[in-house]
Amino acid sequence: MRTPFLFRFRESLAGLPSLLVLLALVLAGVQQSTRLKRHKDPTPVQIALLEALPPAPKVETPPPPEPQKKAEPPKPQAKPVPAPKPTPTVQDRPVAEAPAPLPALPQAAPRSAPVSAPAPQPVAQPTPAPPAPNTANAESQYVAKLRAHLNSIKRYPTGREASQLKPQGKVRVWFVLKRDGSVVDMGIDESSNSMLLDDAARKTINRAAFSAFPEGSWSGENTHRFTADLEFIPVSG
Template sequence: PKPVPKPEPKPAPKPEPRPKPLPKPAVAKPVEPVQAASKPIASAPVSPPSPPAPPAPPKVDTQGIEGGYLKGLRNDLDGYKQYPTGRQASLERPSGEVVVWLLVDRQGRVLDSGIQTQASSMLLNRAATNSLRRIKQVKPFPEQAFGGRNEQRFTATFNYSVQ
């Protein structure tokens, strides 16, 4: 008998609070349109700063600048590439590709370097590592290139073929 009276009083108070909140939002709604009306006025001055959009065309130029720099860098790196020497290299005559990476600062100093993808021949990997050790400085990269970063990581492929 106790649980039966408890559910009966609960439904009775619920319908009463529901009608009371309805008039309150109606009062708040007219206040919001006034604020919304002031917001479009503020947004009108925001539209004039849209002229900074024209810097987008130079991005096309930076791609060309970056591409030209990468091509020149890879050509320079080929000058540092050494083919393995010694008796074992003469006997095996290994060929293959080693993908190397360089971390370069804007002034062209090589901060770090290493092998990204090794060749199947340890002789080629060793030759690539020795070549990387010799590279201390490369051509500085252009100011507009690579999003203005002070350091950039580059990759290049040392292609070793028997000559």
């Protein structure tokens, strides 16, 4: 039995499709490599036309200065010869003038009798001013009298409460006086911590009779503020 013709070349025919595919790939690669690609430059090129610059102006050099001519010295002029003066004749000569008379000598003034200088008058000496009063001493004496007067008229508080508590202490009071000695205002400067003693100090100021300010003291003040310390001691009995 005869084998078919194609059956005998079956192995060659089986590899033919692969060979065709390989040949197509080779042809496509060669065709791709031979194709020319256009190269594009992203940066634009600007072409500017520049005008031709004018030629630089020629600098003309000034010609050298001409040498100055020396001035010629002036020619000396000939002095004119003076004409001879005519000699005067006897008639032309002037007559000599007579000498001027001498001035008269001044006469001496008559001597006057010597004037006697006025006698110096005695200068009146100013009378000495009276001595100013010692205001500081007068003020201190007045304050001492006020305090002594208040301590002499103070009274220890009376009553059942005072006899039971028997408070003791010192009260500093302040009071404002006019120049005539009248009381304007008063108050407690330092309390004794006892209402009985503070009240007794106020009653002492109201009871007091103050004299007028001494003359010249606290000048320029219509009123003056004073202080006094009043000490209260209970009476033992």
